[in-house]
Amino acid sequence: MPINYIYPDYEVVRDSSRCITCRACERQCANEVHSYDLELKCMVSDSMNCVDCQRCVSLCPTRALKIEKTTNTFKENANWTQSLITDVYRQAESGGMLSTSMGNPNPLPVYWDRMLINASQVTNPSIDPLREPMEIKTFLGRKPEKIRRDENGRIITEMSPQLELNVPIMFSAMSFGSISYNAHESLARAATKLGTLYNTGEGGLHQDFYKYGKNTIVQVASGRFGVHKGYLDAGAAIEIKMGQGAKPGIGGHLPGAKITAEVARTRMIPEGTDAISPAPHHDIYSIEDLRQLVLSLKEATGYKKPVFVKIAAVHNVAAIASGIARSGADVVVIDGFRGGTGSAPTRLRDFVGIPIELALASVDQRLRDEGIRNNVSLVIGGSVRSSADVVKAIALGADAVYIGTGALIALGCHLCRSCHTGKCNWGIATQRPELVKRLNPNVGYQRLVNLVTAWSHEIKEMMGGMGINSIEALRGNRLMLRGVGLTETELRVLGIKYAGEIWS
Amino acid sequence: MKRVYVNEQWCLGCHLCEYYCAFANSGVNDMVKALKDKDIYPNIQIEEDKDVSFAVSCRHCRDPLCVKSCISGSLSISDGVIKVDQDKCVGCYTCILACPYGAILPSPRGVVQKCELCVDNIGGTPNCVKGCPNAAIVFEER
Numbered sequence: 171m172p173i174n175y176i177y178p179d180y181e182v183v184r185d186s187s188r189c190i191t192c193r194a195c196e197r198q199c200a201n202e203v204h205s206y207d208l209e210l211k212c213m214v215s216d217s218m219n220c221v222d223c224q225r226c227v228s229l230c231p232t233r234a235l236k237i238e239k240t241t242n243t244f245k246e247n248a249n250w251t252q253s254l255i256t257d258v259y260r261q262a263e264s265g266g267m268l269s270t271s272m273g274n275p276n277p278l279p280v281y282w283d284r285m286l287i288n289a290s291q292v293t294n295p296s297i298d299p300l301r302e303p304m305e306i307k308t309f310l311g312r313k314p315e316k317i318r319r320d321e322n323g324r325i326i327t328e329m330s331p332q333l334e335l336n337v338p339i340m341f342s343a344m345s346f347g348s349i350s351y352n353a354h355e356s357l358a359r360a361a362t363k364l365g366t367l368y369n370t371g372e373g374g375l376h377q378d379f380y381k382y383g384k385n386t387i388v389q390v391a392s393g394r395f396g397v398h399k400g401y402l403d404a405g406a407a408i409e410i411k412m413g414q415g416a417k418p419g420i421g422g423h424l425p426g427a428k429i430t431a432e433v434a435r436t437r438m439i440p441e442g443t444d445a446i447s448p449a450p451h452h453d454i455y456s457i458e459d460l461r462q463l464v465l466s467l468k469e470a471t472g473y474k475k476p477v478f479v480k481i482a483a484v485h486n487v488a489a490i491a492s493g494i495a496r497s498g499a500d501v502v503v504i505d506g507f508r509g510g511t512g513s514a515p516t517r518l519r520d521f522v523g524i525p526i527e528l529a530l531a532s533v534d535q536r537l538r539d540e541g542i543r544n545n546v547s548l549v550i551g552g553s554v555r556s557s558a559d560v561v562k563a564i565a566l567g568a569d570a571v572y573i574g575t576g577a578l579i580a581l582g583c584h585l586c587r588s589c590h591t592g593k594c595n596w597g598i599a600t601q602r603p604e605l606v607k608r609l610n611p612n613v614g615y616q617r618l619v620n621l622v623t624a625w626s627h628e629i630k631e632m633m634g635g636m637g638i639n640s641i642e643a644l645r646g647n648r649l650m651l652r653g654v655g656l657t658e659t660e661l662r663v664l665g666i667k668y669a670g671e672i673w674s
Numbered sequence: 675m676k677r678v679y680v681n682e683q684w685c686l687g688c689h690l691c692e693y694y695c696a697f698a699n700s701g702v703n704d705m706v707k708a709l710k711d712k713d714i715y716p717n718i719q720i721e722e723d724k725d726v727s728f729a730v731s732c733r734h735c736r737d738p739l740c741v742k743s744c745i746s747g748s749l750s751i752s753d754g755v756i757k758v759d760q761d762k763c764v765g766c767y768t769c770i771l772a773c774p775y776g777a778i779l780p781s782p783r784g785v786v787q788k789c790e791l792c793v794d795n796i797g798g799t800p801n802c803v804k805g806c807p808n809a810a811i812v813f814e815e816r
Contacts, residue, residue, distance in 0.1 A: 185725050187710075188710075189710075190693065190706060190709040190710050192693045192709075193688060193689065194688045194689065194690050197687060197689065198686070198688055229688065230707050231690060231693055231805065234704050518800075573745065576682075603725060607686065607808075608686055608808060610808045612686045612809060612811070613808070613809050658680075
């Protein structure tokens with residue numbers, strides 16, 4: 171086209187005094203940014219296709235490469251920002267919706283960063299987790315309201331099905347199809363090693379991974395891909411996905427190009443066809459309908475497995491969660507607006523849904539106020555970025571958290587937000603065999619194990635600092651949090667005091 | 675004895691092992707200085723065709739044909755590592771013919787060169803293993 175409206179956002183900068191022309195950058199770039207110029211005998215780069223995934227930078231043996239944000243600048247305008255103008259150019263050209271992936275990158279408030287954690291000083295002793303026991307084992311499932319006895323006065327010990335987690339961290343739903351076989355294997359093996367759970371996402375369970383079933387949550391979503399009796403029986407729990415934080419209110423669309431033979435078999439759909447998940451479950455239009463599905467799944471699996479219901483954090487989340495808690499579900503999962511995705515319309519990802527911190531606080535409060543908090547466990551996801559976020563989430567009332575983006579980052583993801591192109595240079599969000607093999611699960615699973623192990627050490631240290639030696643004593647303990655830079659309304663919704671305010 | 679093994683399944687064909695090998699054998703402590711604007715002659719080589727690739731280097735056989743075939747006594751086994759004495763080598767290339775893996779190569783000097791598991795240069799884990807970005811090349815007992 172004679173007029174090129176779009177200038178690359180990021181530019182490849184090569185220090186030719188350091189480049190040894192090994193051509194690793196060229197061989198590793200699925201976007202074909204780098205090439206070797208035979209006449210000039212040097213590497214050249216075309217930044218137009220660069221997505222800033224940092225693969226070339228990470229592999230360059232002499233650190234001759236870096237990617238810089240372009241300094242090419244449209245006339246400054248605080249209202250019409252360069253990215254908005256560029257988006258208009260894109261849509262004027264394509265006539266289509268803007269597509270993107272991974273979580274919301276916009277500078278909206280991150281409430282995690284505006285909450286600070288308490289520690290003991292003088293009047294109550296802190297605990298050293300290296301010397302004293304520190305319990306972070308977590309059980310998910312409906313908890314008994316009260317002690318029940320049989321006619322002989324003996325305590326009835328029968329409980330609803332419970333999941334035992336060694337750490338209050340699970341890997342969130344990411345389907346086989348949206349991520350690669352090797353990424354799934356890494357997650358499954360890491361969950362097994364760590365004594366926690368990973369989640370199949372809506373794409374079914376690959377036959378090779380049935381052996382990790384004890385550490386698997388099998389998901390049932392609106393597309394019902396790969397759902398059959400064997401699948402439901404394979405997992406330790408079943409999750410009904412009603413919504414996803416990255417794109418509340420809409421379904422999913424996995425393009426035919428990603429439906430390889432393996433993905434097709436696992437999803438039980440023809441190879442190369444688009445896998446379209448409807449926006450709603452067409453059999454669920456009310457809490458009563460949801461209850462039917464919850465009970466159907468329980469009936470199908472002999473009432474042995476907890477059933478999760480996952481919803482996106484939206485404006486009315488507390489009331490919806492209250493309904494779910496009465497639907498027979500064992501675990502409510504809330505996914506915040508910063509949650510990741512393999513593909514979403516940009517405007518939906520960026521402007522639909524609410525922050526998970528506020529959603530969590532209001533859901534926990536609502537369930538307590540209604541006396542039904544013990545009906546369900548509460549799991550949250552949607553940008554839990556560190557062990558401190560985990561501690562804050564639990565103090566706000568969560569039983570456990572899901573990490574998705576964090577786990578992918580551990581596997582090499584650099585959040586280039588190009589999953590939807592299917593050309594993930596890190597072998598994560600792709601089905602192209604030559605790219606998938608770049609993620610060696612022997613390496614990947616160990617990196618996930620390391621990450622969660624490191625976080626659990628940090629969680630124990632923070633708990634010890636607060637003088638708490640059991641995660642149960644931290645759960646919903648909002649006095650352990652203080653806000654900074656928050657309004658009265660934000661403090662009220664979060665149910666926390668402002669920094670400097672004392673206990674009473 | 676630990677040897678270098680290659681898991682073809684994980685080889686990306688990035689060729690970095692060749693550069694890390696050449697660097698380890700350069701005797702220079704800066705990779706840029708060692709390799710910039712130079713042709714490299716690594717002891718490990720990527721074999722590739724379409725989507726298949728794997729690195730090939732000396733297997734350090736327990737009963738090596740190359741050593742048996744050497745007419746000048748320049749190839750020898752030292753603690754399990756097959757080494758070449760380039761001052762003794764006459765460049766007859768009988769070992770190149772004899773090696774079933776194609777792991778012995780002519781060097782620019784005319785004599786042969788081969789992998790010595792980095793025992794006389796960097797020591798410890800061979801540099802190709804350290805430099806492989808996907809753990810496709812491993813150094814282990816088998």
